[in-house]
Amino acid sequence: MITVAGFNTAIDRLIHIDTLTPGDVHRVREEKVYPGGKGVHVAQTIAALGEKVQLIGLVDATHRDFIARRMRERGVAFQGVMVGSELRQCFALKEKSGRMTEILGQGPQLSEAEGEALLAAFRQSVENSELVILSGSLPRGLPDTTYAELVDYVNSRGKRCLVDASGAALRHAIDAKPYLVKPNRDEVSDLVGNPVIDMQAAEAAAIALRERGIAMPVVTMGELGAVAAGDAGVWHAQLSPEHVRNAVGSGDCFLAGTAVALQRHMSLAQALRMAVACGVANAQSEETGFAESSVVESLLPTVHVQRIRPALGAQVGSSQ
Template sequence: MILTVTPNPSLDRTYEVPSLERGAVLRATGDRVDPGGKGVNVSRAVAAAGVFTTAVLPLGGAPGALIAKLLGLQGVDVTAVTIAGQTRSNIALVERDGTLTKINAPGPELTAEESALLLETAGTATGRPEWIAACGSLPRGLPSEWYADLVARARESGTRVALDTSGPALTAALPARPDLIKPNATELAQAVGRPLATLGEVTRAAQELRSRGAGAVLASLGVDGQLLVSAEGTYHGTAPVTAVRSDVGAGDASLAGFLIAGGTGAKALASALAHGAAAVQLPGSAMPTPADLHPEAVHITENPPAALHLSAPALP
């Protein structure tokens, strides 16, 4: 079982438009509504793979109620912390060429009592999870150290933690020793405070974060694939994509693929790549099912060439 924690969930509305023209009336060619938030998406992808998952999240107002209903319909067990504020709604506009424009609301401000209850609920949810995936931004009212507290509590109980966040929340959590972190290239560059232009520089940045507490680093590099740096070794992988329809939630699907494949080594990296490649070819933030995956197309290299340049340098 995989338990996810999403402190700042959302109701995601995605509209497909021919092109984005400022000041014009746009007529959508397609639209969908999905429960959103990084951890929520991980749970959705895990459930789509036929693995049991529980999503712990604060919910409030009509958007929160709809999120719980939609997750239940997708086979996700929901453990909700009721909050006074209203859960945020986000908007994504996807153009015909795959260009994505997102409008993310800030979300409600959680009280100190709601923050403490969410932390307590994450540690007492039913079941014995193999992994806790703690994902996304922190809402107003939660301190930067909130994830650090969550990681420390999970480690005390012997549960592995995958952390997918950025900025101060990520750096504050490193001393608590999360088993896995999943930054993208920009987030990794921000964490080490320098630009990253080659696989070698990405690898050294990942090793630096491991020296600061992370057990393993799974770095998403966009069109350049993913890089896994762990005690087992360094692996780089790519997966072909025929056409990008929407990359909303693709990184979350990738993390789900990594965790359901054991959360360690080249096999898990291959699963992550297959899930991520499948997700970007689906509409909105739809999560891939096993029928959408093409693991035979994934290519993995151990100890990749350090001089290999990224398609676009990542800046801090």
């Protein structure tokens, strides 16, 4: 079982318009609504790839049945913790040109009791899990150290913990030494204090994160691909999609592919191949944050993977 902590559940709205012009009135050509948030994207893609997955997140009275029904249809065991105020709303505005603009809502301010209920549900779920993922932003009301505390908890149970976060939450989590972190280009630039604009810089950043105790740091660089560091060295994988319909959520699908590969005890190179195929599969589909298994399978042979640095040597807690 893989557990996903996608605490800050959202309602995603994909809105099609002609051209976004600030200050103008826009008419919507088409609108689609999905349960969202990074954790939802990760969990439903893991399920699509055939692994058992449970998701811990927030629900409100308005959207409880909608989210539960979609997760049930997608094969995700969903445990929703009720909050008294509405979930956050996230908007993706897609123009005819294909350009996408995202507007991400804040979400509810958790009471102390709501926060405790969410964390208690998470801790209970860890007991029957082999792999644990902390994904996305923290709901307001939870401190920036929350992920670090949860990494410590997962580590104490002898489980591997994967973290996809940003800002202070990510910095604190790294100090707790999760098995994997997956910063993107902007996030890793913030971590190292310098712009990471090419693969050489991404490689250096991945190695620096490994030296801080992360067994498998992964840095995603958009169209340049991704690098991952482990005992087997540093590997680069890349696949340019033939067409991009909606790239929002591709990083989440990338993480889902990584988690599935780890659950299946694949090598570092195989894990990176699976991850990139999942990210591209999402970019080529209309829905936000979902990779279909058949599309992933068709893309796997086309992902270019190469080792760019030889074996780095084993680390405590590493199995790569």
